[in-house]
Amino acid sequence: MPAHTTQVGIVGAGPAGLILGHLLHLNGLDSVIVENRSREYVIDRVRAGVLEQGTVDLMTAMGVGQGLSQAGLRHDGLYISFQGQRHRIDLAELTGGKAITVYGQNEVVRDLIDARTGTKRPLYFEADNVSVGGLDSDNPVIRFRHGDADHEVRCDFIAGCDGFHGICRPSIPDGVLTISERVYPFGWLGILAEAAPSSDELVYTLHERGFALFSMRSPKITRLYLQVPPDEPIDEWSDDAIWDEMLTRMTTRDGWRPNIGRIVQKGVTPMRSFVAAPMRYNRLFLAGDAAHIVPPTGAKGLNLAASDVLVLARALKAFYEQGRRTWLDEYSDVCLRRVWRAQRFSWWMTSTLHRSPDETAFDHQRQIADLDYLTSSIAAMTSLAEQYVGLPGEVSFESVGLTRRQEEQR
Numbered sequence: 001m002p003a004h005t006t007q008v009g010i011v012g013a014g015p016a017g018l019i020l021g022h023l024l025h026l027n028g029l030d031s032v033i034v035e036n037r038s039r040e041y042v043i044d045r046v047r048a049g050v051l052e053q054g055t056v057d058l059m060t061a062m063g064v065g066q067g068l069s070q071a072g073l074r075h076d077g078l079y080i081s082f083q084g085q086r087h088r089i090d091l092a093e094l095t096g097g098k099a100i101t102v103y104g105q106n107e108v109v110r111d112l113i114d115a116r117t118g119t120k121r122p123l124y125f126e127a128d129n130v131s132v133g134g135l136d137s138d139n140p141v142i143r144f145r146h147g148d149a150d151h152e153v154r155c156d157f158i159a160g161c162d163g164f165h166g167i168c169r170p171s172i173p174d175g176v177l178t179i180s181e182r183v184y185p186f187g188w189l190g191i192l193a194e195a196a197p198s199s200d201e202l203v204y205t206l207h208e209r210g211f212a213l214f215s216m217r218s219p220k221i222t223r224l225y226l227q228v229p230p231d232e233p234i235d236e237w238s239d240d241a242i243w244d245e246m247l248t249r250m251t252t253r254d255g256w257r258p259n260i261g262r263i264v265q266k267g268v269t270p271m272r273s274f275v276a277a278p279m280r281y282n283r284l285f286l287a288g289d290a291a292h293i294v295p296p297t298g299a300k301g302l303n304l305a306a307s308d309v310l311v312l313a314r315a316l317k318a319f320y321e322q323g324r325r326t327w328l329d330e331y332s333d334v335c336l337r338r339v340w341r342a343q344r345f346s347w348w349m350t351s352t353l354h355r356s357p358d359e360t361a362f363d364h365q366r367q368i369a370d371l372d373y374l375t376s377s378i379a380a381m382t383s384l385a386e387q388y389v390g391l392p393g394e395v396s397f398e399s400v401g402l403t404r405r406q407e408e409q410r
């Protein structure tokens, strides 16, 4: 059996695992990344698209921001639409120049895989039967089958970056984790369409028939979402029916509506809020979706994954360079503070913009009043703006050996 040793074994090559691997590499620390899917599957998986200012700055400072600066679409504002009218919130003006950038998660992952490959450090795709063991010892192991061989990686630490359905969180003994969860009575039907975006900025809509979101992936590709029941069979939605419903919910009184085009991808995603605490068991550290899930309305999931591993990289760097354990011990608390703020924001965006099956007329009028207040009060718009572009980071870039070069993105 091939046996390897490494400082940090990373399970999962999503945004969390790949960013962590690169941050460790930049600090001269060794890691092995083990991913159970193929390279193509990981890159083609259509998911997030909205990057906070801090995530953009991090990618840039890590030296993996070239694709982002060429193809990322910087948005200085967004629209909230209700009762047939769009209202613009100027994110940049309200936050001293911060913005969000639309850049597909698949592009983020592609850039990070290219960077990883360039370092020549190990990254195993299509690893079967991945498991973690020795979690009560000082030398935990990752085991997997790759090609025709069984592998064992002996690690100082394991980073569980294997998403919500991974194996790391369930490997923690019963009774250690406290789970906080909320499952929403709706999901999102999402499409990618070959249509030029008809707005330069995102449009979040609350319509009588439910939530809808207009977004984009590039100057030629529109990304749209509809609120549907969580178990809605996607096969029951013809392309014509999807466009009818999109246009019904999104068209505004001034005639604005999405451009129609060929639908090239569609699917339904259920929505949940989930937090497992603490995000650590001995030398196993959970990061990203492995530890927490937010409903996508606030566009926080990938961004939280990035901020978790920044905190973890700082702690590992301090451990190896100075023998300092405090930041490892504080990892979970530092991350969970941001996670819970993002949970609150995502829950608020979700409950304000979706129609619940058991809502009353009072509930709906309260939603309208909430949106009316939001779009007419500078204080309320500022609150949304500072959370949407991302609250200040928990740790500095300098603490992981990076310099902040955010002005390059401006």
Ligand SMILES: Cc1cc2nc3c(=O)[nH]c(=O)nc-3n(C[C@H](O)[C@H](O)[C@H](O)COP(=O)(O)OP(=O)(O)OC[C@H]3O[C@@H](n4cnc5c(N)ncnc54)[C@H](O)[C@@H]3O)c2cc1C
Pocket: 011, 012, 013, 014, 015, 016, 017, 034, 035, 036, 037, 042, 046, 047, 048, 049, 050, 051, 105, 127, 130, 161, 162, 163, 164, 165, 166, 167, 188, 190, 269, 287, 288, 289, 290, 296, 298, 299, 300, 301, 302, 303, 304, 305
């Ligand atoms: C429709 C939708 C829209 C979204 N929009 C946004 C948005 O605009 N902004 C935003 O910030 N977030 C958004 N998100 C959330 C975002 O996609 C996730 O939060 C993000 O992918 C989390 O990254 P991660 O690396 O923690 O987990 P993942 O991306 O899930 O990566 C985990 C990796 O681990 C691998 N893995 C799983 N099990 C194993 C195993 N046993 N062994 C080895 N590897 C394993 C998986 O294949 C995967 O590659 C959205 C999500 C959805 C579904």
